[in-house]
Amino acid sequence: MEVRGDPSDADVVARVLSGDHEAFGLLIRRYEAGLLRFATRMLGDRDVAADAVAESFIRAYRHLASCREPARLRTWLYRIVANRCKSYLARRRMADVPLDDAPPVADPTDNEAALERAEQLALVERALARLASEKREAFLLKHVEGLSYQEMAAVTGERIPTLKMRVHRAREALLQALEEQA
Amino acid sequence: MKPIDPRVHQALDREIAREGLPPELALQVARLEAAAAVLGTAVSQWAGGSVEARVMAAIRRPAPSRMWRLARWLAAPHSVTLRIRPAWSLALAAAVALVTLLPAGDETPSVGEQEGIAQFVARFPGANSVHVAGSFNDWRSGTIPLRDADHDGVWRAAVVLPAGAYEYMFVVDGERWVPDHLADRTVEDDFGRENSVVIVRPAAR
Incomplete structure (x- = not known):
């Protein structure tokens, strides 16, 4: 940036x-x-x-x-x-298969809060890994990297309506995966 | 897959205010935003060194000379269409066969779990230091020194590595990148430059 x-x-x-x-x-x-x-x-x-x-x-x-x-x-x-x-x-x-079922290796010097963050990250990563790669990419570009739909279109080569639909599907799939893990 | 209420999407796209959402929908918005926030945490650097160091090391390595490129082009096989008299075609076929067969290297080694010893030997009379950098140490130039114990200009190092094939170059006096012309074979990297290849076979074989 x-x-x-x-x-x-x-x-x-x-x-x-x-x-x-x-x-x-x-x-x-x-x-x-x-x-x-x-x-x-x-x-x-x-x-x-x-x-x-x-x-x-x-x-x-x-x-x-x-x-x-x-x-x-x-x-x-x-x-x-x-x-x-x-x-x-x-x-x-x-x-389309889970990427990594193993939680991240914790540093023994980590404090409790850091360990909790690592566990949260592992939980969300496992849920994310259940998404098809296109949905995973759409969610990450939109909500994690903060790209606009126009920028996402430049990155993926897809049309904006397609990307909007993909982000919607990604949200639904991720929410479902998170709820199933909870 | 269970569809989400459209108002959740609208709230996430900041088209409507989330304050007016029913509690169960607000919870879904919060859960997705929390997931994005967790995924947005920085990823710690790779244990093998920073991406910047790796990329800049690759960029700084010298480009091959024109003569070397010409030699590589001549030695590499190319498809050529010629209209030629039959009497000449036999001689041409023999020449083409010679050129295309010359660069044939060693067979790809079988990759095993065991380790082997890679011997690096190079002659650099007058050099103050010689290191080897390659795919086995992430192209870091100062980590594996060669020694010239008897000061005869021949530098040596023996390095234990997992069995496999590795690309490498010598770094002379910390700045001059030189391929090993005595290597098992050579390959061209992303920049069209020559890397030497060492094949490490399991010591147990």
């Missing part, structure tokens, strides 16, 4: 394309956290997600000149990561 005073995405892209390769690190720092969170929730595995995000950034770097609208770099990056996640899921044939 751009912060006031920082160079815009378009400026940074221009710098990278003119030979300042180190400037690409600015873009990574700007979007790494969100992309890593999105990929982790999609794939259910932090290490695989880190691989997917790293590969996506390398791909983005290679094809930076083909980014037609550098001002919309964020959605372009989400699109690359989303496609990467789809490839992983297709390879692993795990799109």
Whole structure:
């Protein structure tokens, strides 16, 4: 996310394309956290997600000149990561099965509140993993990453009415999964 | 799947105020929002190193020279359509066969659970330090040093790794990335650069 005073995405892209390769690190720092969170929730595995995000950034770097609208770099990056996640899921044939039934490993130094948060996260992740990958993606992009339907359309290549319907179905499926776990 | 009351969707899309919702619908809105909030917590960094470090290491590695690309292109198999006299076709077929067969590498190793020892040997006279970086250490350049105990310019390291194939390069004096031309084989990375490949076989075999 751009912060006031920082160079815009378009400026940074221009710098990278003119030979300042180190400037690409600015873009990574700007979007790494969100992309890593999105990929982790999609794939259910932090290490695989880190691989997917790293590969996506390398791909983005290679094809930076083909980014037609550098001002919309964020959605372009989400699109690359989303496609990467789809490839992983297709390879692993795990799109519609639970991703990870094991709760996260707790650090023994964690306090009670942190452990409770980890348990809550595991509970929600298990419910999310029961959603088909398209619904999972729709819910995450809309409600976790905070994208507008227009941005989601740019990421997924789907039409806005399709995405609205998908978000509705995702909410219903997630609510049902959460209620069944409760 | 049980459909949700449309007012829940409207509240989540901020089209109506949630204060006016019946308690059971307000609970559904709150439950979905809480789930989104939990999923929105930051993911801690990957144990193997930050994504930024990995990506920037890949970007900083030098691009292959034009000569190297030309050599790779010449050595790689390409489909070519030619109209040619039969007398020449035999000679051309022999030449094409030679070019396409030359880069044939080793067989892919069977991947097992056991560990093996990867031996890295490289000759860098005058170097102050040599490290090996590769897919086994997330391309971190300063973690696995090679030693030149007798100062003859030949640097060595033996590294225990799980059996498998790994891409790697040498890092000379902390900044010069050099492929190992004595490697089992080489592959091209995402940037069209040459990586060496070491195949680690289980020591128990």
